[in-house]
Amino acid sequence: MTDTNAPPAIEVRQLDKRFGAIHAVRNVSFSVRHGEVLGFLGPNGAGKSTTMKMIAGFLEPTAGTVLVNGHDVLEEPIKVKSSIGYLPEGAPTYGEMTVQRFLNFIAEIRGLDGSARQQRVDHVVRQIHLEGVLHQTIETLSKGFKRRVGVAQTLLHDPGVLIMDEPTDGLDPNQKFEVRSLIKEMAREKAIVISTHILEEVDAVCSRAIIIAAGQLLFDGTPAELRARSADNDIDNAFRLLTTQGDRQQDEVAQA
Amino acid sequence: MRNILAIARRELHGYFSTPLAYVFIVIFLFLTGVFTFYIGGFYERNQADLDPFFRFHPWLYLFLIPAIAMRLWSEERKSGTIELLMTLPITVPEAVLGKFLAAWVFSGIALVLTFPMWITVNYLGAPDNTVIVAGYLGSFLMAGGFLAIGACISALTRSQVIAFVISVAVCFLFILSGFPLVLDFFQAWAPQALVDAIASISFLTHFESLQKGVIDLRDLIYYAVLISFWLYANVVVIEMKKAD
Numbered sequence: 001m002t003d004t005n006a007p008p009a010i011e012v013r014q015l016d017k018r019f020g021a022i023h024a025v026r027n028v029s030f031s032v033r034h035g036e037v038l039g040f041l042g043p044n045g046a047g048k049s050t051t052m053k054m055i056a057g058f059l060e061p062t063a064g065t066v067l068v069n070g071h072d073v074l075e076e077p078i079k080v081k082s083s084i085g086y087l088p089e090g091a092p093t094y095g096e097m098t099v100q101r102f103l104n105f106i107a108e109i110r111g112l113d114g115s116a117r118q119q120r121v122d123h124v125v126r127q128i129h130l131e132g133v134l135h136q137t138i139e140t141l142s143k144g145f146k147r148r149v150g151v152a153q154t155l156l157h158d159p160g161v162l163i164m165d166e167p168t169d170g171l172d173p174n175q176k177f178e179v180r181s182l183i184k185e186m187a188r189e190k191a192i193v194i195s196t197h198i199l200e201e202v203d204a205v206c207s208r209a210i211i212i213a214a215g216q217l218l219f220d221g222t223p224a225e226l227r228a229r230s231a232d233n234d235i236d237n238a239f240r241l242l243t244t245q246g247d248r249q250q251d252e253v254a255q256a
Numbered sequence: 257m258r259n260i261l262a263i264a265r266r267e268l269h270g271y272f273s274t275p276l277a278y279v280f281i282v283i284f285l286f287l288t289g290v291f292t293f294y295i296g297g298f299y300e301r302n303q304a305d306l307d308p309f310f311r312f313h314p315w316l317y318l319f320l321i322p323a324i325a326m327r328l329w330s331e332e333r334k335s336g337t338i339e340l341l342m343t344l345p346i347t348v349p350e351a352v353l354g355k356f357l358a359a360w361v362f363s364g365i366a367l368v369l370t371f372p373m374w375i376t377v378n379y380l381g382a383p384d385n386t387v388i389v390a391g392y393l394g395s396f397l398m399a400g401g402f403l404a405i406g407a408c409i410s411a412l413t414r415s416q417v418i419a420f421v422i423s424v425a426v427c428f429l430f431i432l433s434g435f436p437l438v439l440d441f442f443q444a445w446a447p448q449a450l451v452d453a454i455a456s457i458s459f460l461t462h463f464e465s466l467q468k469g470v471i472d473l474r475d476l477i478y479y480a481v482l483i484s485f486w487l488y489a490n491v492v493v494i495e496m497k498k499a500d
Contacts, residue, residue: 109344
């Protein structure tokens with residue numbers, strides 16, 4: 001399954017992003033192979049979403065490169081975007097459209113036509129359980145349904161690479177379980193990156209975890225390795241330990 | 257082309273899924289009627305033409321067209337869907353063209369719905385219908401010019417109200433530059449070439465000849481250049497600040 005000779009599905013090299021005076025992402029490098037589910041962790045404002053936006057081709061990096069299946073995001077944006085399914089932060093969708101119309105629109109842009117489009121839309125609708133709300137406008141749906149429409153949209157073209165910014169945010173426990181099962185199911189043939197604040201999710205679905213804080217990569221390893229960072233083998237404590245170290249150092253500098 | 261049409265269809269459907277489309281069309285038809293019959297003196301003139309009808313189009317468009325254009329990009333920014341749109345496998349020019357076309361087709365629909373005016377004048381007299389066709393063409397092109405300006409300005413802000421107000425101001429300048437008020441001011445001291453140049457960027461100058469039934473290639477080129485310029489500016493704005 002994981003062919004070590006094939007190029008990684010996503011390769012991020014020395015990625016850097018500044019917004020004026022704010023240095024949002026600092027020299028971040030990592031790669032993701034097919035068959036991996038990478039959990040992207042970090043406090044709010046750590047640079048998770050910014051990094052994901054750069055991989056998806058929405059933001060241009062200040063420095064560094066992103067390769068998706070060996071193609072540079074900046075040089076071949078259309079090729080890269082075609083091979084990615086991307087769920088932006090907050091799962092934005094066109095509220096005035098019905099679920100069906102929205103999915104058909106995305107499928108059309110994704111190059112699907114006629115019966116192939118119909119089949120894919122039907123398949124994804126069943127997969128994400130949207131049958132009941134197909135003809136409702138998206139703005140009238142609950143938060144959980146909106147999020148699921150956002151997830152459905154990423155799967156229509158059956159992409160090899162999935163990038164999802166907080167796919168389970170706003171879902172109830174049952175829906176969370178379903179989305180996680182779906183991710184695990186798809187993990188075999190895809191490269192998946194998800195960001196999350198829920199650390200148990202990392203244990204549940206991810207084969208690898210990355211922690212970034214203040215734009216810097218602090219940890220890259222398996223969930224078990226992450227847990228081992230804390231004295232009591234607890235993932236929450238390990239996360240706190242890693243992400244607050246920087247603050248403590250800064251405090252010490254301030255005191256000195 | 258496929259992507260342009262997909263975006264245009266989505267956008268056009270977006271107009272009709274909110275009250276905006278119906279409010280716009282009703283007000284447009286109502287105001288064209290008021291201007292033609294009351295202010296334009298359609299009956300009193302005793303002439304079988306649509307001059308009083310077309311004469312007020314620049315002024316109606318000044319306020320109504322920015323209202324169609326304001327949502328094109330502002331709404332995408334505000335709701336965050338611009339991130340979804342710009343991470344789909346489409347280019348920025350495709351998105352810009354698709355949105356513009358949808359708005360232009362929409363304004364065309366509103367214009368076509370004024371056909372009772374055409375029927376009326378043909379019922380009452382024997383107008384020169386080629387002049388009327390040229391008038392409609394001129395009006396449609398002018399709507400395209402206003403829309404291209406409005407779409408570009410809509411891309412600059414996430415607030416539809418700001419987009420509307422600035423678009424009206426810029427469109428007003430484009431109308432005003434053909435007015436004696438402005439031209440007299442320049443006439444006093446500027447070389448004639450500059451005065452002509454200022455007059456020639458006005459919507460009015462190019463609309464008037466079409467309205468009189470003269471289809472001059474220069475007027476067509478003027479609108480083509482104007483629309484292309486603002487659409488190009490629109491692409492540049494989106495490329496430069498996608499995320500703000």
